[in-house]
Amino acid sequence: MTDTIHPVPEAAAADTRTTLAQYHDRYARSIADPDGFWREQLPRLDWLRTPTVMGNWSWDPVRIRWFEDGMLNAAANCLDRHDPAATAIVWEADAPGAPGRRISYGELLEDTCRMANALVALGVERGDRVTIYMPMIPEAAVAMLACARIGAVHSVVFGGFSAEAIAGRLEDADSRFVITADEGRRGGKTVPLKACVDEALDTHATAQVEAVLVVRHTGGKVAMHPDRDHWWHELRSQVPATCTPEPMNAEDPLFILYTSGSTGKPKGVLHTTAGYLLWANLTFETVFDYKAGELFWCTADVGWITGHSYIVYGPLSAGATILMFEGIPSYPASDRFWQVIEKHRVNIFYTAPTALRAVMRDGDAPVLKHDLSSLRLLGTVGEPINPEAWNWYDRVVGKGKLPIVDTWWQTETGGALITPLPGATPTKPGSATLPFYGVQPALVDAEGTIIPRADGEEISGNLVLLASWPGQARSLHGDHERFTQTYFTTYRGKYFTSDGARQDKDGYWWITGRVDDVINVSGHRMGTAEVESALVAHQDVAEAAVVGFPHDIKGQAIYAYVTLNAGIPASDALLAALRATVRHEIGGIAVPDHIHITPGLPKTRSGKIMRRILRKIAENDFASLGDTSTLADPSVVEALIEGRLNR
Ligand code: 6R9
Numbered sequence: 001m002t003d004t005i006h007p008v009p010e011a012a013a014a015d016t017r018t019t020l021a022q023y024h025d026r027y028a029r030s031i032a033d034p035d036g037f038w039r040e041q042l043p044r045l046d047w048l049r050t051p052t053v054m055g056n057w058s059w060d061p062v063r064i065r066w067f068e069d070g071m072l073n074a075a076a077n078c079l080d081r082h083d084p085a086a087t088a089i090v091w092e093a094d095a096p097g098a099p100g101r102r103i104s105y106g107e108l109l110e111d112t113c114r115m116a117n118a119l120v121a122l123g124v125e126r127g128d129r130v131t132i133y134m135p136m137i138p139e140a141a142v143a144m145l146a147c148a149r150i151g152a153v154h155s156v157v158f159g160g161f162s163a164e165a166i167a168g169r170l171e172d173a174d175s176r177f178v179i180t181a182d183e184g185r186r187g188g189k190t191v192p193l194k195a196c197v198d199e200a201l202d203t204h205a206t207a208q209v210e211a212v213l214v215v216r217h218t219g220g221k222v223a224m225h226p227d228r229d230h231w232w233h234e235l236r237s238q239v240p241a242t243c244t245p246e247p248m249n250a251e252d253p254l255f256i257l258y259t260s261g262s263t264g265k266p267k268g269v270l271h272t273t274a275g276y277l278l279w280a281n282l283t284f285e286t287v288f289d290y291k292a293g294e295l296f297w298c299t300a301d302v303g304w305i306t307g308h309s310y311i312v313y314g315p316l317s318a319g320a321t322i323l324m325f326e327g328i329p330s331y332p333a334s335d336r337f338w339q340v341i342e343k344h345r346v347n348i349f350y351t352a353p354t355a356l357r358a359v360m361r362d363g364d365a366p367v368l369k370h371d372l373s374s375l376r377l378l379g380t381v382g383e384p385i386n387p388e389a390w391n392w393y394d395r396v397v398g399k400g401k402l403p404i405v406d407t408w409w410q411t412e413t414g415g416a417l418i419t420p421l422p423g424a425t426p427t428k429p430g431s432a433t434l435p436f437y438g439v440q441p442a443l444v445d446a447e448g449t450i451i452p453r454a455d456g457e458e459i460s461g462n463l464v465l466l467a468s469w470p471g472q473a474r475s476l477h478g479d480h481e482r483f484t485q486t487y488f489t490t491y492r493g494k495y496f497t498s499d500g501a502r503q504d505k506d507g508y509w510w511i512t513g514r515v516d517d518v519i520n521v522s523g524h525r526m527g528t529a530e531v532e533s534a535l536v537a538h539q540d541v542a543e544a545a546v547v548g549f550p551h552d553i554k555g556q557a558i559y560a561y562v563t564l565n566a567g568i569p570a571s572d573a574l575l576a577a578l579r580a581t582v583r584h585e586i587g588g589i590a591v592p593d594h595i596h597i598t599p600g601l602p603k604t605r606s607g608k609i610m611r612r613i614l615r616k617i618a619e620n621d622f623a624s625l626g627d628t629s630t631l632a633d634p635s636v637v638e639a640l641i642e643g644r645l646n647r
Pocket of ligand 1: 257304305306380381382383384386404407408409410411412432497498499511512513514520523524525
């Protein structure tokens with residue numbers, strides 16, 4: 001195992017808001033005296049009423065509150081208190097030659113107020129859920145902040161999800177309003193967003209949707225339903241340019257964000273206002289050591305939690321300047337990231353390991369032809385980073401001189417939980433290093449017993465957290481029971497992350513990946529159950545079982561075993577139809593990399609599919625299938641292996 005220690009680079013150590021000694025002191029204080037620690041952090045936000053209560057939470061039964069008697073407005077914290085002349089967003093279009101945009105905090109505030117007023121005019125009230133389905137354009141942030149300004153709860157749906165997926169989320173959130181754009185652009189292709197929303201609304205029982213606000217982006221032709229759809233650019237000039245922020249209670253919902261779990265349909269993770277915003281703000285400033293005037297670029301999409309916390313709420317609450325990019329790393333060529341960094345003189349760059357692995361394939365030359373001297377700090381998120389990718393990032397992009405922050409966190413955690421601090425923490429390639437303030441990770445065995453660790457010892461197990469932190473999700477929309485079941489019952493009274501991890505002899509944390517039936521495909525969470533139910537939606541499919549398998553670029557890829565209804569022959573046309581079905585039901589990111597048609601699946605006598613065997617076969621690891629004698633029909637395994645070898 002790579003265990004090389006990289007000391008904090010000189011420049012970062014010389015100019016940091018946190019030294020290693022300070023980190024240790026503050027961390028110890030945050031655990032010993034959480035109330036005192038958090039009280040000191042309160043001035044980070046502008047409060048309409050300053051809270052007197054800090055954390056007030058229980059995990060058995062589950063009831064989580066932070067700053068509960070405080071009042072504030074998240075949008076006001078992200079806009080009104082900043083210098084209106086400062087740049088908020090530098091926007092880079094999908095095509096390198098296309099005109100970009102620069103938006104000041106003053107302009108962002110005005111746009112947000114106007115959109116907030118437009119939403120009110122359309123009938124949106126405090127507490128209503130507004131679904132946002134947008135490309136990566138500044139109006140995506142405007143839409144989120146406009147909701148926050150009037151106390152509406154946004155539910156952003158990633159622009160790559162299908163009409164079917166939108167419909168499911170609209171229904172679950174009981175959302176009566178949608179904000180979308182005519183089309184988006186990604187990698188030179190047009191993404192028909194409005195048409196997708198139309199399909200979701202027209203073909204599903206989503207009659208509850210009253211109004212759709214449409215941002216004109218590409219100017220492509222779209223159908224407008226006269227009494228439902230409204231152009232943003234038309235309403236914009238008809239509404240006032242100011243809007244008083246709605247006073248919100250600390251624990252009022254700020255947003256819902258759907259994410260995949262190991263069972264059932266996606267879960268609407270619920271974040272509330274004050275704790276989430278404070279966590280996003282504090283982690284943004286501390287983990288990226290952001291300094292006024294710097295340009296910060298997070299390459300995530302706003303449809304994921306990383307975009308929520310480190311494109312919108314963290315940076316904007318801190319008055320930072322962000323770069324927002326509509327495109328993808330490989331278009332028009334694999335040097336696009338580096339070209340954009342050079343063009344805009346980006347200082348801090350935060351991306352996913354999968355993106356690095358994808359561009360690494362083309363070697364160092366695409367990086368070396370660009371001037372990256374503006375870069376001061378690099379970060380990664382979304383999945384474990386393999387040491388090869390870490391070392392390449394360090395050597396080729398960082399020239400061996402920049403700190404790399406590998407930040408471990410989840411949709412449910414609101415922001416980074418295990419991460420180096422750039423001027424403080426020596427790093428090890430592949431390790432997320434040490435816990436952030438207030439975070440208490442521990443490893444448990446299968447029974448939920450905390451594994452003790454003596455100094456200098458290495459341990460591994462399932463990663464749990466022992467105490468709440470302000471950015472923690474409070475519930476699942478409309479299903480608190482499922483929230484409790486999913487996160488707090490496997491190990492009663494502890495938050496179970498569903499990740500496996502080890503803690504090395506120096507106390508550093510290494511996240512090894514999900515231990516549940518969630519596949520991490522290119523940093524995106526995909527539930528095996530979701531993909532399975534998409535496959536069985538095809539009329540010819542009898543049964544499907546989906547597992548993850550290692551993939552050089554995506555980290556994990558999707559392997560689907562499918563049994564067909566009697567008399568249906570396998571064919572290339574059928575395989576294509578199955579892929580199309582998944583694309584239709586969920587979206588392109590869920591389409592299996594391999595579909596293996598098989599006469600049978602390995603099941604126990606009680607009918608349970610033995611995924612362990614399916615994983616091994618997908619990995620071509622036939623030697624360690626383990627005990628197959630408990631299978632109802634052991635001969636199934638032979639057929640599966642034969643099918644695998646013939647691929
Ligand atoms: C922020 C985000 C969460 C899952 C998480 C874990 C994996 C994220 C990681 C990482 C190792 C890191 N993960 N960051 N694993 N090192 N730095 O990605 O949220 O989409 O909810 O995914 O991603 O497995 O449980 P989300």
